[in-house]
Amino acid sequence: MPIIKDHADKSALVTAFADHIAGLIRDAVASHGSASLVLSGGTTPADLFARLDMIDLPWDKVYLTLSDERWVDLDDPASNEAMVRRTLSGAVAKGATVVGLKSVGGTPADGLARTSSRLATMPRPYDLVLLGMGEDSHTASFFPGAMGLSEALSGALGLAVAAVTPAGGVPARITLTLPELLRSRAIALLITGEKKKSVLDAALQPGPVEAAPVRAVLHQDKVPVSIWWAP
Template sequence: MPNSNDMKAHAARPALVSALADHIAGVIRQAVAARGAATLVLSGGTTPADLFAVLDGMDLPWDKVSLTLSDERWVDLDDPASNEAMVRRTLATALAKGARLVGLKSPGAAAADGLEATHGRVATLDRPFDLVLLGMGEDGHTASFFPGGEGLEQALSGNGGLAVAGVVPAIPGPARITLTRPVLLDSRAILLLITGETKRRVLDQALAPGPVEVLPVRSVLHQDLVPVSIWWAP
């Protein structure tokens, strides 16, 4: 059944980033107070980078925080397209204060070569995650669940028992590695961060019933295991 999605609309992106940073800071503080640690799954992208830069300046118990990514391009850390490199750059203070970041890229020419190694690292993270932050592309993908992508079915099903799956998008660009849908849903809350009118129209389509394979973000929106809040600004 569809998730009862909570829409949090903001008039402009700076207001969205500020409000979301405050929200995530609260999640971290509450998790540390309740369980002694917090584990977050982060997303790549321009707006998340702005968000992380704000979080990085906040007084938080970073030494009790573990971080990973929802997905990653199969590129090295010195590649400008690396999500991990962006997180290391924008959360440099947090990492210096003891936050732990588990990257998804492993050695190997292809994602398939590194799945076992990445799975082993992801398995060291406490679950359920306290928070999963996801984005959405104009094609309706989230994480690396790309419509028409090679490996999409595996990424959605998680069959095989690994926490991660390799995906080759049906668009130009590098291959990807992604947390599987069952792993992303092993969380206390999911935040979907979206900006722009075009993505809002895609979101409206995705909120309506239809094939997950066409708009894979439906795999997160249409489930009743984890509450989803949608954070949007023009």
């Protein structure tokens, strides 16, 4: 079962988690020469990254990518990659490598092979996969009822990424597949608020993955999972 790390408030959570990630980066660089992280979009991760950016680390040996991305360009406000580059601007300036998921093509399906090839430059296994969770129980771009969910969970195409279109149709997304997320030493789920805690509690119970896709991460036994939560 995942380990749940409770914090008094969001500020305490962000500070503690940033320190944890900093220690993980230092240990990874010391043990195998680089650190490789998969990051998540969202407001709380943005605050976390801004705090992490203030810590002196060997950023020139750090590789960063995203768990998923809307199929939008870098200049779009909805771009997760743009958020990472903005909140970790100091890290990027010091040499951190950011491997984006958005590539050429009109749709995510058009860019899958190119993005998968780009991700091959990331050191594996990932030292940390950081995920969020929505109030609909999605994580990465594993949305209930989404077109492409089955391929994203199974990795049936044999690529690191899959194309997913949430119910409603927009925006189309590209996501690391579940097998790719599990090519990691550790997974951390970052959530805040009582409502999401209730969603999490339900997802920790047995049930179909398709109804609550975060279960695909919570109920696997290949990679240890920690849950970082604050009200």
